[in-house]
Amino acid sequence: MPTVCCSTGYTASFVLQEADGPIMRMPFSLLALFRCAGYSLSRFRVPRFLNDSCRVAVTGAVLALLTACTALPDVGSRPIEFAPTETEASCLTQRLIEVYGEDRVLASGPAESGFLLLKEGPDALEARLTLARKAEYSLDVQAFELLDQTSSRVLLAHLLEAADRGVQVRLLVDDWGNDYPSAWLASLATHDNIEVRIFNPFPLRPAWRLNYLTHFARVHRRMHNKAFVADNQVGIIGGRNTGDAYYEASPERIFLDLDVLTLGSVTRDISGAFDLYWNHQLASEASRVSLGRYGTSLNTIREEFASGLPEQRTSWQWDDGDFIWAPATLYVDDPGKILRPAGDITGHLMPRLLSEITPTQHEALFVTPYFVPGEEGTDILLDLIDRGIEIDLLTNSLAANNMPIVHSGYAPYRRELLEAGIRLWEVQPTPWSLYEDANDEPWQSVLTEQVTLHAKVWVFDRERVFIGSVNMDPRSFEHNTEIGLLIESPELAAQILDWMEPMKNRLAWRVVLEENGDKLWVEEPDVDSPGSEATAIANYDPDSSWWQRFRIGLYTLLPIEFLL
Structure with missing residues (x-):
């Protein structure tokens, strides 16, 4: 049944609470080293050579800053x-009713909802653009990353066109992953039908990294949610951010990702979750963040959008897909999670979501780009193995990971997981262009230098699917806010497994233990070549340099796992 699992505790006003926690995932910094070594700003000392009056002045200036x-x-x-x-x-809405029936489309409360898996990047982008073109009342867009790239500009241009038609557009973007200056967004929001809010904004601008010296307990915790809703009737949630690599439009890297398009009752739940974040005190109007400054004019933005943007294909149609109708539950973190002290799990989605693992009886598949199980997560997985449940886990290899430091939180647990019988697969950084000759594969026409897994999906007993923004790491579980859907559908589970199997066969190494206990990376036999055998690749992280492996080894010695 489509129900929302979150801690409402929500009123028209919120009390700002001090929080304590680690820094966010970012390139390993001096601040992280200081933090790990036990340093803090309370250790700041004014040089002794200054006289008392100078020392007072300097101390006052620093504290004021x-x-x-x-x-x-x-x-x-x-x-x-x-x-x-x-x-x-x-x-x-009327077209949806014509195709799927009023009872399904307009249902509310406990009812089945419709789902369509968006496996390919171009389809995922075109789905959003199509909804923007067809919307008549509202468009709500929630983004963790809004990169200043072609796909983002195309999407923003469609939002502006929708606003010109009278559609009410609300854009909520996290400040960490936003490439657009707040003053530019404030200019976009001068349109009568567009509102832009920035979630958890950095106080210091544009030198945002300095915020980790002033208030990192708050700013390291981010809104990682991704959602798109048109007319409160059709929604999209999943793992994709807004940038070229997520829509297979980047020549340097593409992210292998999954979204799901929703119809019916659960879409209203997604809208309710968006409203919860939109009305939170952490969501500040772009004009407030920019202190009333405007980076350009709305006319200039129109001119920028009118020139230099490529034509978009129009072959994708929302009503052409074969929707799967099934019960679903929306899981969403309370936005106040960011303001609460570390360790306070009030409003966290993970304790409730982890309870959904308990009914699993036979097998579980976990797909996650960033895997940092920790001792607690390892114990949960080992408990499943002890119950006789088979586990497959697909994540990035060191060479494919766009956040290599995260590998230091995964590598120390790899042997224990393998010894317990968990099947580990690691995505290769292999260019997909090598598989252009493959038949009916989603990557057959894609040219890129590197591929990275970015999908976040779990499958239980080939009957239930969880898909959303949640990575299997402390950052998602404890610090950032997340969203996802648990869908009870063997048919959708089969689609995801069909999507994953050729990827394991062609784009991933399997990690195994040899008889002497050494780890070995192998390529599994080609399913299209009967009689072929597994090929041993290496006894260390393949396609990685000695310097990468050396750095990962150093990071594993540092107490930074809770940061990842």
Whole structure:
């Protein structure tokens, strides 16, 4: 049944609480070294050679800098906003009713919802653009990363066109992954039908890295949610951020990812989750973040969008897909998670989601780009093995990982997991162009220098699927906010397994233990070549340099696992 699992505890105003926690995932920094060594800003000392008056002045200036830069922008007494509920008259809704029936499309509460898996990047982008073109009432877009790249500009151009038609557009973007200056976003929001809010904004701009010296307990914790909702009727959630690599449009790297398009009751749940974040005190208007500055004019933005953008294909149609109708539950973190002290699990989705693993009886598949199980997560997986449950786990290899430091939180647990009988697969960085001759494979026409896994999906007993933004690491479990859907559908589970099997066969190494206990990376036999055998590749992380492996070895010695 489509129900929302989150801690509401939500009122029109919120109390800002101090939090304590590690820094966010980012290139390993001096701050992280200081933190690990036990240093803090309380150890700051003014040089002794300064006289007393100078020392007082310098100390006062430093304290003023540090304290003045930690406050959130004042959101004032703004009204609470919600997605429109009366959208049945739109052409989009009427077409959905014509195809799937009013009982399904307009259902609310406990009812089955419709799902369509978006496996290929171009389809995932075109689905969003199509919904933007067809929307008549509202478009709500929630993004962790909004990169200044072609796909993002195309999407923003479609949002602007929708606003020109009278569609109410709300764009909520996390500040860490946002390439666009707040003043530019404030200019976009001068449109009468566009609102832009920045979630958990950095106080110091544009030198945002300095925020980790002033208030990293808050700023390292980010809104990792990704959602797209049109007319409160059709939604998209999954792992994709907004940038070329996520839509297979980058020549340097593409991310192998999954989204799911939703119809019916669960879409209203996604809208409700968006409203929860939109109305939170951490969501500040772009104009407040920019301190009233505007980076350009709306006319200039229109001119930029009107020139230099490629034509988009129009072959994708939302009603051409064969939707799967099934019960579902939306899991979403309470946005107040970011403000609460570390260790306070109030409003966290993970304790409730982990309880869904318990009914598993036969097998489980976990697909995650960043895998940092820790002792607790390892114990959970080993307990499943002790119950006779078979586990396959697909993650990135060191060479394919776009966040190599995360590998230091995975590598120390690899042997224990293998000894327990867990089957580990690691995605290769192999260019997909090598598989251009493959038949009916999603990557057959893609040219890129490197591929990286980015999908986040779990499958239990080939009957239930969890798909969303959640990585299997402390950052998702404890620090960032996340969202995802648990869908009870053997048919959808079969589609995901069919998507994954050729990837394991062609784009991943399997990690095994030899008789002497050494780890061995192998390529499994080609399913298209009967009689072929597994090929041994290496006894160390393949396609990685000695310097990469040396750095990972150093990182494993540092107490940084809780940062990853």
